[in-house]
Amino acid sequence: MSTHEVTNQAPPLVDYDVYGADAALREGVARYAAPERLAEIDGELGELGRAAGSAEAQHWGELANTHEPVLRTHDRYGNRIDEVEFHPAWHSLMNRAVSAGLTGDAWTRPDGHLRRAAGFMVWSQAEYGHGCPVSMTHAAVPALRTDPALAEQWVPLLTSRSYDFGLRAPQGKRGVLAGMGMTEKQGGSDVRANTTRAEPLAADGEYTLTGHKWFCSAPMSDVFLVLAQAPGGLTCFVLPRVLPDGSRNTFRIQRLKDKLGNRSNASSEIEFDGSTWAQRLGPEGRGVATIIEMVAATRMDCVLGSTSLMRQALAQAAHHAAHRSAFGGPLVDKPLMRNVLADLALESEAATATALRLASAFDADTAPEREFRRLAVAVSKYWITKRCPVVAAEALECLGGNGYVEESGMPRLFRESPLNSVWEGSGNVNALDVLRVLAREPQVVEAFLAELRLAEGSDRHFDTALKELLTELADPAELETRARRVVERLALLLQASLLLRHAPAAVADAFCLSRLGGDRGSTFGTLPTGLALAAIVDRTRPAV
Template sequence: MAATTHTVTNQAPPLAGYDVYGTDRALREGVERHLADAEPELLGEVREELHELGRAAGSAQALRWGASANENPPELRTHDRYGNRIDEVEFHPAWHRLLGHAVGAGLTDAWGRPAGHLRRAAGFLVWSQAEAGHGCPVSMTHAAVPALRTDPELAAQWEPRLTSHVYEQGLRPAAQKAGVLFGMGMTEKQGGSDVRANTTEAKPLDAAGEYLLRGHKWFCSAPMSDAFLVLAQAPSSSAGGGLTCFLVPRVLPDGTRNVFAIQRLKDKLGNRSNASAEVEFDGTWARRVGEEGRGVRTIIGMVAATRLDCVLGAAAQMRQALTQAVHHAEHRSVFGARLIEQPLMRNVLADLALESEAATVLGLRLAAAYDAGTEQERAFLRIAVPAAKYWVTKRCTPMVAEALECLGGNGYVEESGLPRLLRESPLNSIWEGSGNVQALDVLRALRREPMALNAFLQEVGRARGADHRLDSAIKGLLTELADLEGVEARARRVVERIALVLQGSLLVRWAPPEVADAFCASRLGGDWGAAFGTLPHTLHLGALVERARIAG
């Protein structure tokens, strides 16, 4: 009886063994578009590496690694068996395999490579779909480069190892390793995002640029890393003083451990595979990076790069949630037809697909701006990065929740992978400054950097005249920006409009007509409900869903 009643029917088959990159039309077309003028040899190289990474990310093996790394979270070992302080974090082997594959694929190597930021952004978006937690050290290692370049001597010493494609786990002097990882420690318990309230002290030593640190960090990311960029207060002197950036190695050149006491690991909502720690410094050796008192300015390049990774990480989660929802709807039948053919479900899936494509197109545009490196593009990034970080990461959680609901009760079960994705989804909105911080940063740029606003307006202006709803939205945004009286209280609304206008302009220029039309009709035209699945029924919803299918 058990055998006959337990027949399994009307269930979607496992989603594994597919090319995450090759089946994502928006991502693939975006890479090709931004590399349209590249040498054929470079284009072929990028295609090959992204397809290879896509096949690895969609493999059953990578899915097992992701599940294992989250089911077996890192453990803190403060002391060895003899009572010596060691402050080590142990990870499951699956974590090291995920991290090693990311480093080997060049996801910490963007600076100075041809089309480095674009290919790295696409790869980060692809590989993060296998498992998101290990992206934290990958992101910070990549982002440490611009901060270190403020000191040519430090850059020469560390950059080759930061951008290496070799992953070496374990704590040893950096000179003995072919590749290293970097973490970051800015947040303190009394200050949070207000880093100028930090109390960690830096005492200068006789040797130029060397200090001893004393204090704490409330959130220290990736505490198993080889070195960290941290902020501390240097004493006032004729040379400066104030909040300063420092490099803190875990192991000193002579092989001894630097003072880096890990008090505990955070018990987090999601991001379970990754370690976040509270650490104490007490006579911790550090090397100054940049000038005294210019710590925020020194580390801001790192912050901007990791904020872009928040956009990419959110876009990756959105795409993976969409993929799971569409795959389920293709194979599940209800009321005599497949879910994907039901008009209301088709509206939901089309809306999810629209949100995912808009996030992907925006993330790639920002990466391409980094590659261009012109003054105009740097000015554009000054507004576009925090605006994109605010909006895309805010949209991630409701989108993942809606995708989970597409699977019904199956989506609420851990085995589906959607609960882990949902727990992960709020992180990118919080990391590197929550929504209010991003909105206020955009206002700061609007007030102080007129070239940034001009660059943004030139960017969205490239699509003017192509869609009347976009034109109207640009006009409305200009009206908002013309009146900055009391703008802080409505900053979120202003930044939301900035992000939507930017996404709309990119889709009007580059996406298929049915995608651009749906975006402008819903996000810019006013006919948009609070929940997903409220697109105007007159749109070509079937084309949007077809575009999102992994069979494409």
């Protein structure tokens, strides 16, 4: 029986250009791209942005999370196969990501890190879980390049734009995916406590592995970088799923993890049984040093992933507020809702500016830029991933009860939001990494401070906060206890410096006053009066 017409419901945010709707992202790409390549990069990102905002891609995301991966340990005859089965929607998402260069462009094209970072942020807004194997594959390249022979074998396949799923001999595939296995149950982030053993074989550089990995990313991948204890200490190894002769390496997937979010992606526990074959990557005892470039790249992707998620959460909230009326007019015009949306927009813009600045540092790859990013990646990974869950929660609330309903997509965003603060080192691990840099690498600290000082004199709140930071850094007393406070200050000053130099005055002024000046409450929507809130919100709202 019909009881009423459906009115005053926001239409779905669909069939729009994710890239074109994001002014901060477009401006950042224009800032760092070589002028002669900007039109090409804009065209590629616009095409990807329209695909990410399409009804088809959004449906793929829903299906991939509804129909979660399934572990098949044995075939019908009882043979051990250790395969992970995915819904076709997952493969569609992966195919588009790989064909868009999100696994390889950073290493093969001019402005590659910038292209890839912007593309990763755009395409991740269609679905977040498949970003894990995309990230792992991208990040394996710099580690493999420490060994020319292994790099020659694997890097062309890892950087291919062909998605070729399935366990087959790598030399017969058009492209491959990479995973990583570092974490063990007794050590967690303390990988030096790993107990997986590596026994040398007669052939130089070849070993067999025995042990258990508590978290193995993307277990359906073709090749893995793993850490194990060799006779000379903790060492990095390259472990293929399928051996050159076409037989399967011993790689026992014990179970898939039942996770809070990231449901479309398979994370697993795996066993090596003493016959698992691997090749050494780098010298024995230098495992952490060898794999550190992979960790730096995946930490960077934590920044990109959280920035992408915050942007999508903001876009959904602003879109809803623009189309929903309450108390006599559109929600977006209500002063209190506008305050909330503007506050969320400041967080999103600051994260976007930071992510693209980091990408530009990877592209430049000069000594000063390497020193800058050494500290900036750890600082940004800590802070931006911490802000993501609170942004997602507040954006969900902007939709009211509709946001709490699974069909809105907001619950999936919210469940995804804590992941990157855990992945590749929790907040404490990253904060301690920052402390090590502060204590041991003065040239890195100076490169970071030089970036901050580019905005000196632009805002009194910024100048005061910078002086306070320098005072705090000069005091070594109980520095570990204060580590999170110090890292937060470093992150906020980096974001403020970037916004003061590159963002509209309305954005930069509001950010500095609220984040550095202390004129803000403890929740979103507590920006002080007198700021250009309408201009901030209008700049971020998708025109759909």
